[in-house]
Amino acid sequence: MVVKKQERESLIHERYLRHHKKFPHVWCAGCGIGIVMGAIVRAVDAVGLSNDEVAMISGIGCSGRMPVYVDFNTMHTTHGRALAFATGLKMVRPEMKVIVVMGDGDALAIGGNHFIHAARRNIGLTAIIINNNVYGMTGGQYSPTTPTHAYATTAPYGNIEQPFPICQLAQAAGAAFVARSTVYHARELSRFIAQAIQKEGFSVVEAVSYCHTTYGRINKLGSAVEMMRHLKDKGVTQKTFEALAEEERADKIVRGVFVDRDIPEYTRLYDEIIARAQQTVANGRTA
Amino acid sequence: MSERYEVRLAGKGGQGMILAGIILAEAAILDGKNAAQTQSYGPEARGGASRSEVVISDGEIDYPKVTQADILLCMSQEACDRYFHDLKQHGLLIADAVHVERMPTSRAVVVPLTQWAEEATGRRITASVVALGFLAGLTGLVSRQAMEAAVRAHVPPGTEEINLRALAVGFEQAEQFIRSQSK
Amino acid sequence: MTGKLMQGDEACAEGAIAAGCRFFAGYPITPATDIAEVLARRLPQVGGKFIQMEDEIASMAAVIGASVGGAKAMTATSGPGFSLMQENIGYAAMAEIPCVVVDVQRAGPSTGLPTKPSQGDVMQSRWGTHGDHPIIVLSPSSVRETFDFTVRAFNMAEKYRTPVILLMDEMIGHMREKVELPSPEAIEVVERVSTSVPPEWYKAYENTPSDVPPMISFGQGYRYHITGLFHDERGFPTQRLDEIDPWIARVFRKIERNLRDILIYEADEIEDAEIVVIAYGATARSARHAVKQARARGYRVGFLRLGTLWPFPEEVVERAAERIHRVIVPEMNLGQLALEVERVVGRRKVMRVGKANGEMVTPQEVLDAIVRGVSAWL
Ligand SMILES: Cc1ncc(C[n+]2csc(CCOP(=O)(O)OP(=O)(O)O)c2C)c(N)n1
Ligand code: SF4
Ligand SMILES: [Mg+2]
Numbered sequence: 001m002v003v004k005k006q007e008r009e010s011l012i013h014e015r016y017l018r019h020h021k022k023f024p025h026v027w028c029a030g031c032g033i034g035i036v037m038g039a040i041v042r043a044v045d046a047v048g049l050s051n052d053e054v055a056m057i058s059g060i061g062c063s064g065r066m067p068v069y070v071d072f073n074t075m076h077t078t079h080g081r082a083l084a085f086a087t088g089l090k091m092v093r094p095e096m097k098v099i100v101v102m103g104d105g106d107a108l109a110i111g112g113n114h115f116i117h118a119a120r121r122n123i124g125l126t127a128i129i130i131n132n133n134v135y136g137m138t139g140g141q142y143s144p145t146t147p148t149h150a151y152a153t154t155a156p157y158g159n160i161e162q163p164f165p166i167c168q169l170a171q172a173a174g175a176a177f178v179a180r181s182t183v184y185h186a187r188e189l190s191r192f193i194a195q196a197i198q199k200e201g202f203s204v205v206e207a208v209s210y211c212h213t214t215y216g217r218i219n220k221l222g223s224a225v226e227m228m229r230h231l232k233d234k235g236v237t238q239k240t241f242e243a244l245a246e247e248e249r250a251d252k253i254v255r256g257v258f259v260d261r262d263i264p265e266y267t268r269l270y271d272e273i274i275a276r277a278q279q280t281v282a283n284g285r286t287a
Numbered sequence: 288m289s290e291r292y293e294v295r296l297a298g299k300g301g302q303g304m305i306l307a308g309i310i311l312a313e314a315a316i317l318d319g320k321n322a323a324q325t326q327s328y329g330p331e332a333r334g335g336a337s338r339s340e341v342v343i344s345d346g347e348i349d350y351p352k353v354t355q356a357d358i359l360l361c362m363s364q365e366a367c368d369r370y371f372h373d374l375k376q377h378g379l380l381i382a383d384a385v386h387v388e389r390m391p392t393s394r395a396v397v398v399p400l401t402q403w404a405e406e407a408t409g410r411r412i413t414a415s416v417v418a419l420g421f422l423a424g425l426t427g428l429v430s431r432q433a434m435e436a437a438v439r440a441h442v443p444p445g446t447e448e449i450n451l452r453a454l455a456v457g458f459e460q461a462e463q464f465i466r467s468q469s470k
Numbered sequence: 471m472t473g474k475l476m477q478g479d480e481a482c483a484e485g486a487i488a489a490g491c492r493f494f495a496g497y498p499i500t501p502a503t504d505i506a507e508v509l510a511r512r513l514p515q516v517g518g519k520f521i522q523m524e525d526e527i528a529s530m531a532a533v534i535g536a537s538v539g540g541a542k543a544m545t546a547t548s549g550p551g552f553s554l555m556q557e558n559i560g561y562a563a564m565a566e567i568p569c570v571v572v573d574v575q576r577a578g579p580s581t582g583l584p585t586k587p588s589q590g591d592v593m594q595s596r597w598g599t600h601g602d603h604p605i606i607v608l609s610p611s612s613v614r615e616t617f618d619f620t621v622r623a624f625n626m627a628e629k630y631r632t633p634v635i636l637l638m639d640e641m642i643g644h645m646r647e648k649v650e651l652p653s654p655e656a657i658e659v660v661e662r663v664s665t666s667v668p669p670e671w672y673k674a675y676e677n678t679p680s681d682v683p684p685m686i687s688f689g690q691g692y693r694y695h696i697t698g699l700f701h702d703e704r705g706f707p708t709q710r711l712d713e714i715d716p717w718i719a720r721v722f723r724k725i726e727r728n729l730r731d732i733l734i735y736e737a738d739e740i741e742d743a744e745i746v747v748i749a750y751g752a753t754a755r756s757a758r759h760a761v762k763q764a765r766a767r768g769y770r771v772g773f774l775r776l777g778t779l780w781p782f783p784e785e786v787v788e789r790a791a792e793r794i795h796r797v798i799v800p801e802m803n804l805g806q807l808a809l810e811v812e813r814v815v816g817r818r819k820v821m822r823v824g825k826a827n828g829e830m831v832t833p834q835e836v837l838d839a840i841v842r843g844v845s846a847w848l
Contacts, residue, residue, distance in 0.1 A: 022706060052691050057535070068695060068706060073688035075538060076697040076707075077531065078561050084528035088535025088543065091519045092493055093689045096539075114531075117524040270519060277514035309646060313475045316648045322475065323647040330500075330584045350759035350833050351645055351752075 016041035016051065018071045026065050030224030032183035032209030036130050037066050039186050039207070040099065043193035054097045057086040059111060061103035061137045062211075063130040072099075080110030083118045086125050094124070094267035097197055104131045108144040108164050119173035122201045123266035128193065129166055129204065132211040140214030151218045166206045171259045176201025178259035182208040184231040185255060192257065201265045208235070208253055290345045292428065293353040296415075297338040297370050298362030298386070300328060303415035307360075308339025310419060310437045315343040317433035323351035336365055343428065358426065360418055362386055362400070381422060383414065396425070398464070403456050413453035416442075420457020425465065431458060473650040478642040479504035479546075481613045481649065482572060483512060485620030486544050488657050491570070492518035493543040495532035497525050497551060500584045501640040502574040505546040526551035530558035530571070537567045538696065540687030542624055546572035548640075550581065552591055552598070559633050560599030561698045566675070566721065568627040568662055568685070570620070572636045574643040577802075577828035586828025587640035589751050592806040595635045596780045602718070604725040606630070606732055607780035609637040611754040614649040616642060619734075619777065625660035626732060630724055631682050637779060639802065641752035641830060669693070673703040677716055681724035725781060734777030735786050739765075743772030745796045745843050748787065748811055750776040753800050753831050760836035771840055782810045791815040796843035798823060800831045 013019065027033050044054055054072040058064040060079035067074035073096070077085045086100045107115050107129045118125060134152060135141040142152035145163045152159060170178045177199040181189040189207055196203035210216060210227035221227055231253065238256040241249065294311060298304045305326045312324035323342045329335030340353045359374045361367040361382045371391040374380055380392060385401035398421065404414035416438060423429050434454060442450040476484075483505050486494070494509045496502075506522070513520045518541075523529040529545045536543040547555060552573045562569050575591045577583035591598075595607045606626050610616040619636055627634040665672065665684035669692045676683045686692040695705040700717065702708045725732065738761075740746060749757035754775045761773045774790045776783060787810075791797050797815055799808040800823035808822045823839050825831050 051693055052689065055688050068697075071693055073693050074695045075535075075688075076695070076699065077534075078557055078698055081527060081531040081558065084523065084531035085535035085538075087521070087523070087528070088493065088495060088532030088537075089539045089688060090535075091521060091532070092536045092539035092541040092543075093687075096689050113524050114528050117528070270514075274514040274517060274519075277511070278517075281515050309475065312646055316473060316475055321648050323645060324475070325641065325645045328585055348647065349755050349762065351641070351647065351755055352830060352832075354833060 012041055012045050016044060016071055018069055022068050025069055027062060028213045030212060031062070032132070032228070033063055033066065033130055035183040035186050036063075036101075036128065036189070036207045036209065037069065039190035039193055040101075040128065041070060042190040043197060046190070046194045047197050049097055049197070053095070054099065055086075055089060055093075056099045056101060057082045057089065058101040059103065059106035061106045061135070063101055063103040064106060064137075066101050080106055081114060082106070083111060083114040083125065083127065087118060087123055090123055090125055090267060091270070097126070098124070099126045099128065099197065101128050101130065103136065104129060104133065104145040104166075105135045105143040108166065108169075112144070116169070116173040119170055119175040119202050119204070121266045122174055122176055122263050124200055124202065126193070126196045126199075126203045126205070128207055130207050130209050131166060132209045132215065133163075134211050134215035136211040136214055140211075140218050150215075152215070153218065167204070167258050170204040174202070174263070175204050175259060176261055176263050176265075177203035177257070179204070179257040180206040180208065180253070181255045182231040182235045182253060183210075184228055185235055188255065195257065195260075199260070200268075201263055291348070292343040293356050294341045294343070294358045294360070294422075294428070295338060295353050295356040295370055296341070296360045296418075297336070297366030298415075299365075300335045300337040302337065302362050303412055304337045304362065305339045306441060307415040307419050308341050310416070310434070310441050311341045311429065312343075313437035313440060314423070314429040314433040315341070317436055318429050320345055321348050323348045325351050336363075336369070338366065338370070358422060358428070360422060362414065362418070364388060367391060379426065381418065381425075383418070396464070398460065403460060404453055407456040408449040408453050410449065413450060416450050416453040417457040417460075420454040421461045421464075422457070424458040424461025473648045475646050476613050476649045477504065477644065477646045478610075478613045478616045478638060479574065479644065480508050481617040482546070482620050482636070482638065482643070483508035484651070485617040486570070486624070487512055487516060487518075488617070488654065488659070489542065489621040489624035490659050490661075491542045491544050491624060492516070493533065493536035493541040494518075494545065495521045495523050495529040495536070495543070496545045496547065497523055497529050499548045499551050501576055501643045502546040502548045502551075502572065504643070505572060505574070526554040527558065530555040533569045534558060534562050534565070534567050537569050538688050540690075542568070542628065544570040544572065544624075546574065548574050548576045549578040549588075549591060552594065556598040560601060560603070562633040563599065563603040563605065563721075564698050565696050566631040566683070566685070567633070568631055569633050570623045570627055570636060571633060572620075572638060574638040574640060576640050577826065583828035585640065587752060587802055587830060588826065588828065589639055589753065589802040589806070590826060591637060592779060592801070592803060595637050604632070604722050605780055606632060606634045606725065606778070607637050608634065608734065608777055609751045609779050610642055610777070611751055611775065612642070613645060613647045614651070615777070617649070617651060621657055621659070622734070625658065628662040629660050629682070630728065631662065631685055632725070637751070639752045674705045675701060675703045675717065677703065677720055681720050681727065729781065732778060732781065733783045733786065735783055736775045736777070737786070737790060738773040738775075739770075740772035740774060740790050742770055743794060744770045745798065745840060746772040746774055746790050746794050747798045747800065747836060747840065748774045748776065748790070749800050750779060750807065751802075753802055756831050756833045757800050757836050759833035760840060763833065763837055764840045769840060769844055776807075779807065782814075784814050787811055787814045791819060795819060796821060796846070798836065798839045798843055800824075800836050800839070802826065802831060
């Protein structure tokens, strides 16, 4: 039986969202976070995972509210620490797919240390960073990804700090899979997330979003629609980007898979540790 | 509480004072006694003051630290200066002549522990084990058999033989010392 | 020969294994590092897992994550790390996640005296998190008791779905003494309450008659939500007072109604005493030594040793001090538990013997207090 696209979509909603319980959601009308949520559940569906084998762990922020709405094993943790909670869960339940949803402040400011160390360990978690360049939930303070010169409630004279390049950071720290797309390119985003979930090892997807309510208003960037249009216009593939002249590159958001490498995953390596330790006991040595 | 026997082993970090305390406590247990070993050292691994305390008793040990030492072993001048004041009136002070110059009392037993160690094993670090053998031989606090077993159990793997040699030297020197005193 | 020489930290690690702990996350810090080192070696031998995290915040978080995954989980730290763990300890309290946090106290504040003992975290162990919630804190006085209390800490954590803090001190942690460990069959090991209701009926935060809702691990087909926000019976965020108030009442009730199980203490010759010494942790060793000396001199001295510090054993202390005019509280801080004793028995009865310089309270200092206390009254 061929399921029509529309039917399929409603089946996905039915299956993965806590439909009757927890809507309407807390996000502002027009916010991109909901699109990321849609991209995640479509990816889970495409990979063919059951709800039971998926855990979604989040930190604190607008993005952190996502787990309430999805029908997985869900945990809304403390600000910045989602990856550390997820590390404990993954260690004892390595068979589960653990998706960690974080904001840019969550993942890179207060949680920056956990982020690089999770990548360094290459533990099998999928980190999805919803980058809206601002602290949305607390009302528009500058974040580690706020562009230099932009305004924020705590940068009333302009931001003098440099933004973190999330994907390069993840790559340098040791992640096995790193990709970026935007909430405008929702299908591509979903595809990248599906790849990330299937990757054995630490996978990172930067989902570029926006916050019209705080950042957009403070920087006079217009409505949600206008900010979405910005993503459409500025989001280019790696190939397109490479073809661009130097001066055209500056304001572009490069989409694509930047890292996809096979390195031993942490919980697998730990299984070897267990085997080694038990061998030592069997051999009668105390190690 | 009179059966409490309190030993303080004091020197510098890196001299093996803490391990010596562990060995002594273990030996006491092997002899069927109760023992508690505690330690005090600085934040640095080497060089700072380091001391180990062992309380041995036939009964229960409440306070696990030294109140007034029955035996004080000093492997450094600083240890001697610092801890002599809470040695018991007729307590035994053993000092390593190699490291301690100024003696607080004429009744101290001053012997070249480090030199004996170097001669016997070629390693200064075994001075603490020589000291244990000397201390045990002199006082009979723990049996030689228990000491040997405790040394075997606690020194780094591969160093058992040289440490047992060091221990033996300590016991022999103690015998000689006793003989020289009784003359 | 029965019994062997064992260190307090080692006994803690072995107690954890005996209690069924199969996950440890931690960050090295004197004087708790030995616990991590033993468990790094021992846990994989029994099929458990050990991880050294990037800091104590992450360690506490990983412990909670592992517990949600179904493992009995523990971390161990000292003052500076304990401070960092507080936010997530609060999370465990709010989300009712069983776990054990070991704090081997060293002298503080700040980096303080890393290798010297202290009991300066008594109040932090109770009030270190923000907000109101109950907590269980146990403090062992010997190596053997460290083993036993670690087992009991796990049992209480699992039984009551709560974080339990094992408040050790450098003296007990680093001390070696002769111990005889119980045989495995003699050790009671408690598992968390589970349920077999169909998933759609399961409420992770239900107001059950026992006040402890069953807890099911992630990945078992019972998909539910866990949050540090106030939540309803299913775990979803709420701001409704009719959901918040019952939760608060229930989490306090589940501890208060089980005090007989939770409160560990030892009372010795309290009945006809003229003065009572109340002590805990390593200081209880000095105190007992002093009490014996005082009795040998003819003083009638009672001794109350507290194993459970929080919830504070109010009635026990009240009863012990009822007919007595002086209560001595020696501790390696400047009067933290004494504050509680004063609250219960009245300020005028209490003599504090406090020290916060990294040295133990000596038997002599307690004895002096006893002599002063008695003569002040006579
Ligand atoms: C320890 C701690 N510090 C500060 C906060 C307040 N806080 C809540 S959300 C947030 C920032 C969220 O920004 P981001 O992670 O980018 O998520 P967004 O809301 O933009 O999705 C802050 C600072 C907190 N909850 N916890
Ligand atoms: S504040 Fe910004 S990030 Fe948060 S929900 Fe509203 S639009 Fe989205
Ligand atoms: Mg943000």
